[in-house]
Amino acid sequence: MINIMLVDDDVPMIKYLRQLINWEELGLNVVGTSYSSIKALEMFKQFKPDLVITDIGLPQMNGIELASELKQIKSDVRMIFLTCHEDFHYAQKAIQLNADSYLIKDELTKDQLEESLKDSINKIKETSVSLEGLSYREILNRNIEILKHSLFDRLIKRDEPEMLIQFAKKLDINWQYPSFILGTGHISLSTFMEKYSYQDLSILKYGFYNISCDVAKKYHGITFFNEEESIVFVYNYRQNIKFDHHQYIQSLLIEIQEKICELLGLEISFIYGRQSFDIKNIGFVFQHMIHNRYQFFYHTEHILNWDKETKQSAFWPISRLLDKEMNELVIAVKEKDSKSVKEILTVITQTAAEKNLDPEELKKVMARRIRLIELQYIETGNEEFYSFLEECSRLSDVVKLVENKLTQLIQWNGKMDGASRREPKLQEIDQYIVQNLSENVTSTDVAAHLYMNPSYFSRYFKRLTGENFTDYVHRFKIGVAIKILEQTGESVEEVAIKCGYSDRTYFSKVFKKYTKMTPREYRSKVGY
Incomplete structure (x- = not known):
């Protein structure tokens, strides 16, 4: 018997799957069902089934992330994905996840499920040989994404260059030249929301990565990584004044953009460095790019050049x-x-x-x-x-x-x-803060003023503004303090007291938290 596990946060869907077919007749033993991806992971560790059917749109950890975790525990586990989105057919060709089937919930029939299961059963039987009997190439292909992630993690942690180069070589990544360029790619979230829903982001990001890898096969020296922060690419090249490396990168990125627009209907953007650097500095450059991610906030171009020497204004x-x-x-x-x-x-x-x-x-x-x-x-x-x-x-x-x-x-x-x-009631809350500006206004005070239960008011306010009441009051008061500093000659101590901060040091600390500068620095900047 082949062991199988079912995962879906939709309870009726699990029941529907259990009743849809005779599992034993197909030689399948359902060892467990789970409505939570976290619990499914623990159950998998216990039973180590050969096949898992899972919904993609799971909370906490989605189906794609769950599959990645399961494959690290058992690399030869077969996966069948469920999705409730009809337009998934549109993206399926581009995404090519390492799964046996993709089934649309609303269209699922007994014949479809049986056909998918029989296909997975045949693949399990074909690969029943133990891992010890597999060739190095087969093991590599099964675990390539996990190994690439490990390589990039070691790049970020700045391991010894020679060890990194040897590790990369085992993955068929030949970093034979001293010069590197780093770049990142991002999905336009606004265009994404026009076509897809939030739970599809991980799978579409994988599609972005998969298309990028496919296009990059024609471009020597470029390797893509699927990282949490973004899609990342590393270009390894030999310096040559007769060859325009930036035009070479631009050609690749434009081709990827066109392909993703065609297959996924999405806009994407890239940022890459104009300067070259050696392998031991890749981690430093990547962290710097992430830290300065708002450097291009006001730019509209889809391909941008980044310079690590340029300070963010x-x-x-x-x-x-x-x-x-x-x-x-x-x-x-x-x-x-x-x-x-x-x-x-x-x-x-x-x-x-x-x-x-x-x-x-x-x-x-x-x-x-x-x-x-x-x-x-x-x-x-x-x-x-x-x-x-x-x-x-x-x-x-x-x-x-x-x-x-x-x-x-x-x-x-x-x-x-x-x-x-x-x-x-936000205007009424603001008015109360203004009227009691020099006092330490608490959520309990405002709740009493509005004749509301304090606990309910805290939940209501969080839902209303997206932040807790203390942060809101601080931000509000610092806004008032800014106006006083701009428009009057009052000392910092006087402004602090007027805004309800008896301790000038604490006032300066709060002011800097919300403005990135002290009150004196701010006043100096505005030229008062």
């Missing part, structure tokens, strides 16, 4: 700079005015780019205001949207995501009557 704190536009967005959605939404977002885009506003703060301000709007129409927001917004490293992506979200809210607005709308 200082971003300007937003404070209350965009309050007018944010308030106008609330009104535009309420009035179902899509044209005004576009115009307001255009103004926000121009202001942010002209003043080089802090990307992290800009995203938080946008998220906070959208939560405020969203709570007028639905009880709880779509956290997937906020996760994507947080991950955005380009202003163009932020604006597209926000525009799509507000358009969706306008549609919801049109379906509701006035009696069902919920009025948020």
Whole structure:
């Protein structure tokens, strides 16, 4: 008998699978079922089944990530993936995950399931030989992605160059020249959300990686890695003034972009270094690129050059700079005015780019205001949207995501009557903070003011703004402090006391947390 395990967080789907066919007649023994990927991993360690059927869109750890973990435990385990998305057929050719079948839940029939299972059974029988009997090449092919990840991890940790080169050579990666260029690739999250849902991100990212590897076969010296932060490529080459290496890289990246647009319908962007460096500095350069990921936040090009010597320009704190536009967005959605939404977002885009506003703060301000709007129409927001917004490293992506979200809210607005709308209390909360600016305002104080249960208020406020009350109050007060520093000659001590901070050192620490500079540095920068 061949042992099999079923994994799906949809309880009715598990029951449907169990009842759909006679498993024993096919020579299959269902050793366990799990509704959780985490529990499935523990169950797998116990039973080590030969075949696993798993949903792709699992919470905590999705099906793709689960499959990777299972293969590290048992490299020859066969996988059958389930998905509930009809458009998965569109991406299937490009993704080519190491799985036997992909089954669409809504279309699944007894004949389809039996056919897929028989195919997997035959493959299990064909490869029943023990790992000791496999050739080195077969073992390598089975574990290539795990080994490549290990290689990149050792690159980041800056292992000995000779050991890295020898390890790479065992994976058929020949780093024979002293010069390297590093680059990263990213999916446009706004275009992704137009076609797919959040749980598809991992599988589409794998598709991006798979297509990139396929195209790179025609380009000597380029190796792609599928890392958590992004798709990464390393170009190893020999210096030659007669050969334009950057044009060579550009040709590869353009071809990948075109292929991914054709097969997956997605926009992608690349950033790569113009300077060469040796193998022992790859880790340093990669970490520097990740740390300075907002260096290109205001750029719109899809292929950009990065220079590790160029320092990221200082971003300007937003404070209350965009309050007018944010308030106008609330009104535009309420009035179902899509044209005004576009115009307001255009103004926000121009202001942010002209003043080089802090990307992290800009995203938080946008998220906070959208939560405020969203709570007028639905009880709880779509956290997937906020996760994507947080991950955005380009202003163009932020604006597209926000525009799509507000358009969706306008549609919801049109379906509701006035009696069902919920009025948020953020303005009342802000007013209370202003009236008690010199005091240490707590969530309990505001809850009492609003005649709300303190525990409920804390949950309500988190849902309303996306952050806890203490952080919100600090950010609000620092915004007020900035205005006082800009417009008056009051000392830092006086400003601190006025904003409810009796300890000047603590005030400076909080101020620096939200503005990246001390009050004196800020005042000096604005030229007061």
